[in-house]
Amino acid sequence: MSAEESHPASRSQGRLVTDPDTHSVHSKHDAAQNPLTLTEALRAAHRTPDTPSDSNSDSGIESTDAHPHSILLRRRSGSDSYDNSASDTPEILHLDRPGLGEKSSPDQFLHGVSRYTSTSKGRKTYVVASDDAELREILRRGLEREKEKESPKRREKLRDMVFTRQFSAFDRQNQATANSPFQGFYVLFWISVFFLIVKMAADNWRKTGNPLGTNEIMKTMFRRDVIVLLLSDGIMCALTGVSWVIQRLVFLNYISWKRSGWILQNVWQTLFIASVVGLTLVRDWPWTHTVFFVLHGLVMLMKQHSYAFYNGHLSSVYRQRESLLLKLKQLENVSPVTSPSQTNPRASAVSTSHLALPPSADEYHERRLSLSKFGSTDQDDMERISRAIEAAEPLDIEQLHVFERLIKWEVDALADELRGKATDPTHYYPNNLAFWNHYEYIALPTVVYELQYPRSDSINWYYVAEKACALVGVIFVMIMVSQAFIYPVVMRAIGMKEMGWSTAQRFREFPWLLSDLVFPFMMEYMLAWYLIWETVLNILAELTCFADRSFYDAWWNSVSWDQYARDWNRPVHTFLLRHVYHSSISSMRANKHTATLITFFLSACVHELVMWCIFKKLRGYLLILQMFQLPLVRLSRTKWLRGQATIGNIIFWVGIFTGPSLLCSLYLIL
Numbered sequence: 001m002s003a004e005e006s007h008p009a010s011r012s013q014g015r016l017v018t019d020p021d022t023h024s025v026h027s028k029h030d031a032a033q034n035p036l037t038l039t040e041a042l043r044a045a046h047r048t049p050d051t052p053s054d055s056n057s058d059s060g061i062e063s064t065d066a067h068p069h070s071i072l073l074r075r076r077s078g079s080d081s082y083d084n085s086a087s088d089t090p091e092i093l094h095l096d097r098p099g100l101g102e103k104s105s106p107d108q109f110l111h112g113v114s115r116y117t118s119t120s121k122g123r124k125t126y127v128v129a130s131d132d133a134e135l136r137e138i139l140r141r142g143l144e145r146e147k148e149k150e151s152p153k154r155r156e157k158l159r160d161m162v163f164t165r166q167f168s169a170f171d172r173q174n175q176a177t178a179n180s181p182f183q184g185f186y187v188l189f190w191i192s193v194f195f196l197i198v199k200m201a202a203d204n205w206r207k208t209g210n211p212l213g214t215n216e217i218m219k220t221m222f223r224r225d226v227i228v229l230l231l232s233d234g235i236m237c238a239l240t241g242v243s244w245v246i247q248r249l250v251f252l253n254y255i256s257w258k259r260s261g262w263i264l265q266n267v268w269q270t271l272f273i274a275s276v277v278g279l280t281l282v283r284d285w286p287w288t289h290t291v292f293f294v295l296h297g298l299v300m301l302m303k304q305h306s307y308a309f310y311n312g313h314l315s316s317v318y319r320q321r322e323s324l325l326l327k328l329k330q331l332e333n334v335s336p337v338t339s340p341s342q343t344n345p346r347a348s349a350v351s352t353s354h355l356a357l358p359p360s361a362d363e364y365h366e367r368r369l370s371l372s373k374f375g376s377t378d379q380d381d382m383e384r385i386s387r388a389i390e391a392a393e394p395l396d397i398e399q400l401h402v403f404e405r406l407i408k409w410e411v412d413a414l415a416d417e418l419r420g421k422a423t424d425p426t427h428y429y430p431n432n433l434a435f436w437n438h439y440e441y442i443a444l445p446t447v448v449y450e451l452q453y454p455r456s457d458s459i460n461w462y463y464v465a466e467k468a469c470a471l472v473g474v475i476f477v478m479i480m481v482s483q484a485f486i487y488p489v490v491m492r493a494i495g496m497k498e499m500g501w502s503t504a505q506r507f508r509e510f511p512w513l514l515s516d517l518v519f520p521f522m523m524e525y526m527l528a529w530y531l532i533w534e535t536v537l538n539i540l541a542e543l544t545c546f547a548d549r550s551f552y553d554a555w556w557n558s559v560s561w562d563q564y565a566r567d568w569n570r571p572v573h574t575f576l577l578r579h580v581y582h583s584s585i586s587s588m589r590a591n592k593h594t595a596t597l598i599t600f601f602l603s604a605c606v607h608e609l610v611m612w613c614i615f616k617k618l619r620g621y622l623l624i625l626q627m628f629q630l631p632l633v634r635l636s637r638t639k640w641l642r643g644q645a646t647i648g649n650i651i652f653w654v655g656i657f658t659g660p661s662l663l664c665s666l667y668l669i670l
Contacts, residue, residue, distance in 0.1 A: 163421075163446075165454045165547040169554060170534050173463075197477055200484050217483050221288045229289050232279060236297060237442060242268055243304040244438040247311045251430050257312035265308045273301050280613055287614045294613050298606060302447040302575050307438065309579060310449045314418060314429040321414040324382075327389050328407045334395055341396040343388050347403075350381040355405055359412035382410060422452035445540040445551070447575045454547040464542050471535040478527050485520035489513060493668035506669045513668065517661035525660050529568070537571075559648030560636035561629040561655070565603075576603065600630055611667070621666050625659060 167174035170186065177183065204213035212218065246265055250257045255264065276297030280290045357363050385403050388395070395403070418429045425431065432451050441449060493513060496506050533551045541549050553567035566573050576599050584595040604626035612618050632655075635641060636648055 163453050163548040166550045168549045220286045243308045250315045257315050290613050306449040317417045324411050336397040337394045341394050343393040345384045347398040359409045361417035364413035420451040427452040445537040447571050456545045456547045467535050467539045474531045489516045513665045521661040558652045559645045562633045615667050
């Protein structure tokens, strides 16, 4: 039903029309040209001259200065005609005024707006009826929806992440890198590394007769349990199938995700990571084995969590859609009564404005958010309609028609949610709950689950060989640097403890240990990052035809620690953003500052766990230093550092230079 049909006052005053040049809406008795329904008029009012007028454009009312629009509300006289006398000051509802209608009821919403004259320059004015009930409802929901977008407590959806076909920054296939004016420095770095390794090998040959020197680190890596480590890693990856089994049970309705399913998943995840850490302690593995196994175990844990909670969310959507389809089938068997039905809700009482928009998951979630802003669930039209159908109450022909349209719109919107970003029906939920789909995801270089990812057409085996050679070469360089510069310092610190040096005596050596470790640790840090994010992940991406190679951004240009946290490890950042930050906001109702604190704290605890596994002692140094990044982030946003990119980048690099060596020195001394 259109706005004009549902409001007699609108019929008597004619249709709302729009001026195509100014996008202004005027009320005229003879609307002979460009007739618009109320919903269309509001959508026209929302569009700026630069905004395309297609049906897929957002229908919400923007609350920003970029849309300098207003709605002019002329009160009507008792004769049901617009009073355009000079003495009648019009009400202007400015759409770019933040916080409008913050605590207004539907009836107070428009009449509580401050009065303005219509002489504001640069504004477009829309003349509508101020006592139009549907207009009040649309404006109320639209503006509240925009407030929800600005609110820190907005419920974020699980499918906000976007994967696209792209390359990593240092990949030779990346044209931006190949054409970079700094490409020569990249080449120079590796030439310098080559000559450094040649010099170290020559020195080792002269001293020990072996290019690798005494080679204690290599001996530690391959001394024992290498086969056990590989077998354990394979079993660990296979055990991720438990999460797939849980989701199959949820789909088959043996368990409910909202009740026992998520509890069972969390119990399994706790047992999983405890077993990973426990095995390193039972086998008493060296630090090389421990670092690899624990880090890979954490990756598998994140993969399982993302897989389970995304599919768990979709299982709830699937049940809701099935329930609506059942209601639709029941509605088809209802015989309408001839007289107007008194069953609630009546056809004129439900909101149908969203039916003008194509059904989509985004529009569905925005509508649910705006509805949940106002009181109890009894105000939800769909719940009232479902209760009326379930109770088999009498319905007239108009109710049947409106209810059917509303249910079909919601069914299609929920189907869009179940499709996600997938284009292949075999990846829609629940078709994605296949054995091969789960283990394919386990092999992909991402820890955020999606129904479908951008894929490349084939595997370039020359590229795989190139990256494999780089992988072996970087590992060799890291071993040489560690053996020549880090291992002697570590053994000297251990010798201090074995000789019974007091804590004060060891602390006197602390500055010298730190200075000896700063440069080799910086190089190891850079090489370890390059090893994982440029070689290992690109090899996995090529072997699995995973097209989104954006594993990192230009973190070396960071001017604050939050920028570094976003850019240096994109896969983990997207996981924390979806499953920790957004989940804290939606589930715990935390604001964005609390959610940031929770995210940083969880990340710091995981890093501290790795340090505990390596050194077998809990000190909290890494946790404290990582949490110290939060006040540094706040400092970077003050008036003294805001906009000072060079100073911010200096502070960042000083922290990177001193952080790893400082941590290692503290663990060695204490």
